[in-house]
Amino acid sequence: MSLPLDTARRVHVRAPGKINLFFEVGPVGDDGYHDVASVYQAVSLFEDVWASHADVTSLSVSGDVDVSGVPLDASNLALRAARLVTGAVGWEGGIRLEIHKGVPVAGGMGGGSADAAAALVAVNDLIGGGLSSGDLHALGSQLGADVPFALLGGTAVGTGRGDELAPALGRGSFAWVLVADGGGLSTPEVYGTLDRLRADADIAPDRATPSVDPAVLRALRSGDAAALGAAIRNDLQLAAVHLRPDLAVLIDEGLAAGALGGIVSGSGPTVAFLASSAGHAREVAERLGAAGRQAHAVSGPVAGARLV
Structure with a gap:
């Protein structure tokens, strides 16, 4: 893929953390996984991700919370998300990701998944990938059950592994x-x-x-x-x-x-x-x-x- 670049461009995406209002866990399967039924709600604690062009793909992390436990290597979900997008569209350039965390790390609120969701949106926009929201949801589901919800937001019911989502009707805040x-x-x-x-x-x-x-x-x-x-x-x-x-x-x-x-x-x-x-x-x-x-x-x- 080759398109004219604005190399100074920096794309900013914000994604929310979540809480589970309801979480029922089925029996463990032969594969070691569980089916679940969850009600997710996105709440007003946010992750901010900036994506820009770079010679090599890299990541930096700061935050309002303790970020010492956030991996900076290839296991980081946001880096994996960026590479999924570039791989899907055949982009060969580097991506610089900067993450500022507002969601507690390893706190059960899906902060890493929100980073990944934000990276999917940011990188797709930065490189003009043209991937649809459905495409991004499909890529997100490869990264974990919480990533598709971080893309969707609102309140939703999750079934299967938690990534089969249906918006939940709700009134007010x-x-x-x-x-x-x-x-x-x-x-x-x-x-x-x-x-x-x-x-x-x-x-x-x-x-x-x-x-x-x-x-x-x-x-x-x-x-x-x-x-x-x-x-x-x-x-x-x-x-x-x-x-x-x-x-x-x-x-x-x-x-x-x-x-x-x-x-x-x-x-x-x-x-x-x-x-x-x-x-x-x-x-x-x-x-x-x-x-x-x-x-x-x-x-x-x-x-x-x-x-x-």
Whole structure:
């Protein structure tokens, strides 16, 4: 592929982190993977990615959060995303990616997936790749279940491995308080722990094929925060709390601070607390802050990866 280049051009894309309002995990398959049924919501913590032309493909990372655990080698999802785009269109030039992270690293909020989604959009625009949104979603699905959702944004139901997405009908905005309580958890370790706990206690998943609780979808459609707070659930929370018992203490603190509900997001350790309004979220965040927690009031849903 050869097109006239504006070598000074720098494309900026912003993509959101996510929380899981609901996450049901099916039994482990012969391949070691699980089918899931999830409700994702994109929230107002963002990753910013800039793409520009370079002699060789490279990456730099900064952030408002601790970025020491972010890989800078070929395993980085954003670099992999950039190379998927250039490979798909036959582009042979180098790409410089600059990432500024606002989503906690290894916190169960899909920050790395948001980086990848932003890189897909940014590189496609930078090189005039001409890939459609469907093309980008297909490439994103090669990188992990959360990448297609970071492209889509909003609120969505994910089935299969979590990457078969359907937008969820919703009314209004929901206010959340997020506490990223350090000490990232490994997603494979959390799933493995869940499998062991289920086997040891002879607890089978609710259904062989996971599905979303209708009460969650009704609460979203009506915009009823109290009903949603009563319905949120995450099967991985059992394993996350087993690995990090302090998360149970944190959830109790958030509920005592007035939250309508609390849930470990994804594989954790970020905990999301639902509030009745933006003002209520600020109050809950202040109470948790007074208890020594780093709490952030956010809202959702927000849009997926977009050019800035």
